[in-house]
Amino acid sequence: MSLIFDASILQHQSNIPPQFIWPDNEKPCPEPPPVLAVPPIDMAGFLASEPVAVANATLLVDQACRKHGFFLVVNHGIDMKLIEEAHKGIEFFFGMPLEEKQKALRKAGDHCGYASSFTSRFSSKLPWKETLSFHYSADLHKSNIVKSYITNLMGEDYSQFGKVCEKYCEAMSNLSLNVMELLGTSLGVGATFLREFFKGNDSIMRLNYYPVCQKPDLALGTGPHCDPISLTILHQDHVGGLQVFVDEKWHSIPPNPIAFVVNIGDTFMALSNGIYKSCLHRAVVNSKTPRKSLAFFLCPKLDKIISPPKELVSEEHSRIYQDFTWRSLLEFTQKHYRADMKTLDAFMNWVQQNNIINSEINQLEECN
Numbered sequence: 001m002s003l004i005f006d007a008s009i010l011q012h013q014s015n016i017p018p019q020f021i022w023p024d025n026e027k028p029c030p031e032p033p034p035v036l037a038v039p040p041i042d043m044a045g046f047l048a049s050e051p052v053a054v055a056n057a058t059l060l061v062d063q064a065c066r067k068h069g070f071f072l073v074v075n076h077g078i079d080m081k082l083i084e085e086a087h088k089g090i091e092f093f094f095g096m097p098l099e100e101k102q103k104a105l106r107k108a109g110d111h112c113g114y115a116s117s118f119t120s121r122f123s124s125k126l127p128w129k130e131t132l133s134f135h136y137s138a139d140l141h142k143s144n145i146v147k148s149y150i151t152n153l154m155g156e157d158y159s160q161f162g163k164v165c166e167k168y169c170e171a172m173s174n175l176s177l178n179v180m181e182l183l184g185t186s187l188g189v190g191a192t193f194l195r196e197f198f199k200g201n202d203s204i205m206r207l208n209y210y211p212v213c214q215k216p217d218l219a220l221g222t223g224p225h226c227d228p229i230s231l232t233i234l235h236q237d238h239v240g241g242l243q244v245f246v247d248e249k250w251h252s253i254p255p256n257p258i259a260f261v262v263n264i265g266d267t268f269m270a271l272s273n274g275i276y277k278s279c280l281h282r283a284v285v286n287s288k289t290p291r292k293s294l295a296f297f298l299c300p301k302l303d304k305i306i307s308p309p310k311e312l313v314s315e316e317h318s319r320i321y322q323d324f325t326w327r328s329l330l331e332f333t334q335k336h337y338r339a340d341m342k343t344l345d346a347f348m349n350w351v352q353q354n355n356i357i358n359s360e361i362n363q364l365e366e367c368n
Contacts (some may be wrong), residue, residue: 005117036251044075069264172296221283
């Protein structure tokens with residue numbers, strides 16, 4: 001029988017279960033790490049095509065993405081009231097008794113649903129957190145997909161919660177397409193290429209709740225990993241806890257209520273032919289205040305072939321990763337591999353051993 005992570009009980013315990021104790025070389029830093037200099041990008045100026053703002057934004061984002069893949073977006077146009085409502089939604093859902101939250105319990109091999117520390121998937125190095133994840137589609141024929149998912153699992157009492165989550169996902173999808181215009185410009189493939197590539201995206205929204213931990217020096221809220229998706233747009237609450245590994249040491253990214261933290265994921269790193277980096281990061285916990293965050297994971301359509309545009313391939317910069325579909329990488333991370341700093345390399349090895357992708361892509365091309 002797997003361990004049950006009941007935050008209402010465990011947050012008060014002075015001795016945490018051994019499954020949550022991380023190895024010495026991965027435990028949190030004893031001293032607060034230095035702050036990572038993450039550039040704030042003025043999205044309003046970029047989208048308005050102001051020459052100085054465009055030049056500044058593309059330079060800053062290019063430098064950040066070549067080095068570590070993290071940057072901030074400000075003047076993003078997202079209503080602060082919506083962000084506040086989404087954070088209140090986290091408090092509403094995770095404040096429910098465990099048996100109520102388990103109505104949405106994630107099924108084995110699935111990436112959606114409620115997970116209490118992923119105890120059903122892993123037996124060691126468990127994250128000190130609860131999550132609720134759900135699929136979002138920008139396909140106009142799949143409107144209300146988030147609200148329907150939540151109310152079908154939890155009941156009509158969760159209708160307002162579902163509406164807020166749906167609205168937040170729509171806002172994040174639109175923002176992520178604007179960010180793709182910026183990334184396309186900075187990479188030199190044009191403002192429209194990446195926007196079109198991710199139009200009608202099949203993305204994932206995740207609500208994160210990190211309870212108080214009486215032994216924060218032994219545990220981690222989220223272990224070190226690179227995101228396997230294309231792009232993460234994160235909003236932190238006031239508590240803080242996000243850390244990024246740059247220049248062989250951990251750095252913190254403090255909360256900024258008017259900004260979103262954006263980072264490159266493995267899928268986009270492959271799409272950029274390795275030019276833009278997916279960076280190792282983690283979340284720490286504390287003994288005084290629970291932490292919340294909203295994470296929107298932009299993903300292409302499931303059967304979209306991830307292949308870099310010709311402008312990013314040359315004799316000097318040959319192909320690094322073979323073509324694959326997002327569906328295959330998603331399945332790999334849910335059924336075969338625990339995401340870490342080597343997910344993409346492990347996936348490529350798995351693909352070669354199983355010769356999966358070639359036949360899959362050939363079938364897709366025949367259908368087209």
